[in-house]
Amino acid sequence: MISFRSPFTHQMGWGRTNCSLGISLDNFEELPGVTQEVLSRGAIPSGRFRSYGDSALNSGGVNINSNKFKKIDIQTDKGIAICGSGVTIGELEFAAHLHGFLPAVVPGTGYVTLGGAFASDIHGKSQQSKGNFSDHVTQITLIDSHGIAHEYTSDSAEFKATAGGMGLTGFISELHILLEAVEIPxxxxxxxxxxxxxxxxxxxxxxxxxxxxxxxxxxxxxxxxxxxxxxxxxxxxxxxxxxxxxxxxxxxxxxxxxxxxxxxxxxxxxxxxxxxxxxxxxxxxxxxxxxxxxxxxxxxxxxxxxxxxxxxxxxxxxxxxxxxxxxxxxxxxxxxxxxxxxxxxxxxxxxxxxxxxxxxxxxxxxxxxxxxxxxxxxxxxxxxxxxxxxxxxxxxxxxxxxxxxLNIDAMKNMYNELEEWKQMKRKMDPACFWQSDQSRRLELC
Amino acid sequence: MLNALKQFQNVLLIGGKSEIGLETLRNVQMVANAKVFLLGRQIEVQDISIEGAQIFRLNYDISDSADRIEVISKLMDEMDFDLVVLAVGYLGNQPNLSTLRQNQEILNLNFNHSAEVLAFVAHRLKVQKHGKVLILSSVASVRPRKGNYVYGAAKAGLDFLARGLQLDLEDSGVEIYIARPGFVHSRMTNGLIPAPFAISAEKAGELCAKGITKSKKVFYVPGVLRFVMFIVSVLPTRILKRLN
The missing domain is CATH 3.30.70.2520 (Alpha-Beta Plaits)
Structure with a gap:
């Protein structure tokens, strides 16, 4: 059947100041169905669109949504949770607390996805005592622009580039998260x-x-x-x-x-x-x-x-x-x-x-x-x-x-490891497939 | 990309020496160190500055068929443009049937070549799904006058095309604005007798920037010309001839 509806949908950050037209896909298998013109604009992994600005938006391009990656596997003996990137913090909290565990770092909202939390390297009320979200992640599975999955442990440079990397190094599909044992939530x-x-x-x-x-x-x-x-x-x-x-x-x-x-x-x-x-x-x-x-x-x-x-x-x-x-x-x-x-x-x-x-x-x-x-x-x-x-x-x-x-010059002066990150970005994504409105604004690719 | 306060980051001015075009850019909201690309004939020797912006001058001749699209295409491959101002204008001398060749040049610059560039820019912006285009049309496009009907014909063609593109690009994230300035004191009108409601290029630029900010699809510069031109367009030819 011919659909007259445009595949492009309006997407907004949580702050509602930035709005873009992009194509939302649920998984990688749908990517070949997208026209070359749209593919030339690249793709950005997205979750619940809870980041405030334009970091999950891709004007004219593709958004690969993590909502289908919903696996939660709590391993009580090791105290870790193996989760899909589309699981939200709230869902992880719920699943973990039934076994007497809770994540060590949670942000001000439970509606963010774990993939987004890692890509933003979020912090919570426990930052001064327990550090950031990525400090409690031991391993991630990252899908590159060709659809190939790679596993990176916390000591690798790819892991460091992805933690806080705003989704510009690849699509996080799975994370191993260390939980802490809690008597009662x-x-x-x-x-x-x-x-x-x-x-x-x-x-x-x-x-x-x-x-x-x-x-x-x-x-x-x-x-x-x-x-x-x-x-x-x-x-x-x-x-x-x-x-x-x-x-x-x-x-x-x-x-x-x-x-x-x-x-x-x-x-x-x-x-x-x-x-x-x-x-x-x-x-x-x-x-x-x-x-x-x-x-x-x-x-x-x-x-x-x-x-x-x-x-x-x-x-x-x-x-x-x-x-x-x-x-x-x-x-x-x-x-x-x-x-x-x-x-x-x-x-x-x-x-x-x-x-x-x-x-x-x-x-x-x-x-x-x-x-x-x-x-x-x-x-x-x-x-x-x-x-x-x-x-x-x-x-x-x-x-x-x-x-x-933020503007480009200010960004360069604020993040002193930006050059190292850019090197890793070139290594992990040489064709610069992963891009967002924010990466264009700040010239991150 | 536009930021949260809708400030422009990358701006392209085709017809880089246009006084109205430059004044418009001086009045629109831009981020600190925004990139402004000026395309024009022998623009490198011009001393142009816009406060708080980085200026890049590129030699560009819209009548050169090889360069016309190539230069813009290369630029647009490199970055997303948030605002493109099409300010190519050539008034020529008073139309005369014996100077057909010059008439052709007026038509080519103001319509044929500009239309090709406009269509290309519109297509590229449609792919990136965001961006604004300002087209400097003219009140001369509303009704023919004996003094500038060839220029008016060319601008009317461009104006019509731009209005068509506005329909075509609806809901595509791209916005097209048409400014119809009246008599503006500038290099182009140097030596001509000012028409009523003549304004300076600074004022014209300010009004164009305001039109962009307020997302007005078609606006007159100054605004009062909307009413004047409405009357002019409905006046019977007999009376209009007498007024001339």
């Missing part, structure tokens, strides 16, 4: 309300000995005092849990997140609303007590379409890391944003303990700050240009998974 959480940035940094450092999971939320609206809430957590012991939870506590198989209706056209997060929201969040009662692992790790997952709050024009997420444990740079950032009267709805501060193993891994020891700006914010490009310049001068860098604004 419940967290003892402690929240501390702080009045200034200095207080926030010192309490983050103070709590990290006792609590492996730490994060802080800052109020970046109104007068920018740097006030906020520090959240720390550790696995609860069975004795603590006995009072509140059954000892055989299990996650629900299908969490039902709230979907807010009528969103997507108008930006709800105006400056006033951001201020109200931030003020409420700051003044909410601080909790100390038990909380489910999922609720603690993935707070934003309770609303399935929160990215639509920013309306049609979307939002820009800007996350940087600065290799210093002093507060000077962060205070300067706050000052710059306050001068330009830019507000951020959700701002998260965290301490990184060690660097990533990949050539393009984002983490380096220091402070990292993630901010959300509505795309229509006035003076945003000017402010970000200044921030980029200051970051480069201080040896900092921007997170590629969240980036949608």
């Amino acid at each position: 419940v967290i003892y959480q402690k929240e501390i309300r702080v009045k200034s940035l200095k207080e926030m940094l010192s309490s983050l450092v103070k709590v990290e000995n006792e609590f492996p999971f730490t994060v802080a939320w800052i109020d970046l609206s109104g007068k920018y005092h740097g006030r906020g809430v520090v959240t720390a957590g550790r696995y609860a012991s069975k004795d603590e849990v006995r009072k509140k939870y059954n000892l055989d506590y299990r996650f629900q198989k299908h969490d039902k997140p709230i979907t807010i209706p009528f969103l997507g056209r108008v930006n709800v997060m105006k400056k006033f609303m951001i201020r109200v929201f931030n003020s409420l969040w700051y003044h909410k009662p601080v909790k100390c007590g038990l909380i489910s692992f999922r609720k603690f790790m993935h707070p934003l997952d309770s609303i399935s379409n929160w990215n639509l709050l920013y309306g049609k024009s979307g939002f820009i997420q800007y996350q940087f890391v600065i290799p210093s444990l002093e507060s000077d740079f962060l205070e300067e950032v706050l000052l710059i944003l306050r001068e330009f009267e830019i507000s951020s709805a959700v701002t998260v501060l965290k301490k990184f303990g060690r660097g990533g193993s990949g050539y393009l891994s984002f983490p380096i020891p220091g402070w990292t700050l993630a901010m959300d700006f509505p795309a229509g914010t006035k003076n945003l490009s000017k402010a970000i240009e200044i921030l980029d310049r200051k970051l480069i001068a201080n040896g900092g860098r921007v997170y590629l998974t969240k980036d949608s604004l």
Whole structure:
């Protein structure tokens, strides 16, 4: 039957600022059916399109989706999980916790795929104590542009190029993930309300000995005092849990997140609303007590379409890391944003303990700050240009998974192992088949 | 590629010496160190700068049949272009039946060659599924005037083709914008008596950039000419002749 529908579909990053027309395929067998013209635009592996910018988009080209790679095999004797790349973090958590295990590194959302998590070399609330996602992966299976599978262990250069390599070295089909044994998937959480940035940094450092999971939320609206809430957590012991939870506590198989209706056209997060929201969040009662692992790790997952709050024009997420444990740079950032009267709805501060193993891994020891700006914010490009310049001068860098604004020169100055990565890219993919809108923007191939 | 703030990264100006074209590029939003390629005859000797952008000048003669597509094709193989401005224009002298050869040149430059280039660019952008094209048409294309009907005929042809491409490229990710400037003070109109609503090239560029930002499919420069040209196009010939 003749289909009059165009095979191209609109694809968007989670921030909804970048939109591309691409062809989505479910596996490699469908590749020969694509015209030469489309193949000349290359392909990019994609998962759930949860990266904020254009790293999973390929305008005019192919997206090879990992949704069919759903194998989960938990080997309890070795404490590893052999998973397909299309399995999401949430699915892995569910499967693992039934056997008394959990992944050591989980991000702020459970909806990302493992392939994407590895290609972004994600970090979580446990970064300072447990490192990045790729530190807990022992082996990957990578499919090259000819459809041939290769296995790489964590000591190989190909593994290092793929961890944080934004999917530009090949299609990850399988990963061996080290799990950690957990008594019960419940967290003892402690929240501390702080009045200034200095207080926030010192309490983050103070709590990290006792609590492996730490994060802080800052109020970046109104007068920018740097006030906020520090959240720390550790696995609860069975004795603590006995009072509140059954000892055989299990996650629900299908969490039902709230979907807010009528969103997507108008930006709800105006400056006033951001201020109200931030003020409420700051003044909410601080909790100390038990909380489910999922609720603690993935707070934003309770609303399935929160990215639509920013309306049609979307939002820009800007996350940087600065290799210093002093507060000077962060205070300067706050000052710059306050001068330009830019507000951020959700701002998260965290301490990184060690660097990533990949050539393009984002983490380096220091402070990292993630901010959300509505795309229509006035003076945003000017402010970000200044921030980029200051970051480069201080040896900092921007997170590629969240980036949608970086330029080529800034990228070269931020990632000092870029040349090594490019060499590996040329070796692993000489025809430059794997490309994305981001790789074109930053000339990564 | 466009970034999240829709700033251009790679820009191509065909007719690199065009004052309106250059002023447009000075007014559109570009990323820091954006690459701007200027194609034009003996453009290497020109001193052109655009703040915050890297300029690449390439000698290009649109009347050279071997080079016409080749140069652009090579450039487009290397990178994705976000904005292509087609600003080739040749006014020539007042039409005269005895100077048929010159009339042919006006038609060739403004229509035949430009149309070939436009069709090629549109096809390449369609493959990459993104990109914007700005075509500098002219108000002369709306209704013939005794003074410039050959130029008007050529621009009308290009204008028509561009509007056809707009239909063809709908939902392909490629956007085509048509600017119809009135009398603009520039090298091309040097020595001519200014028509009503004449503006400077700087102002024209600013308005063209605004048209691109606002995604206007067909716009007049300045905007007031939309109403003027509407009246001109519906006036009976008898009255129009008298106004001339």
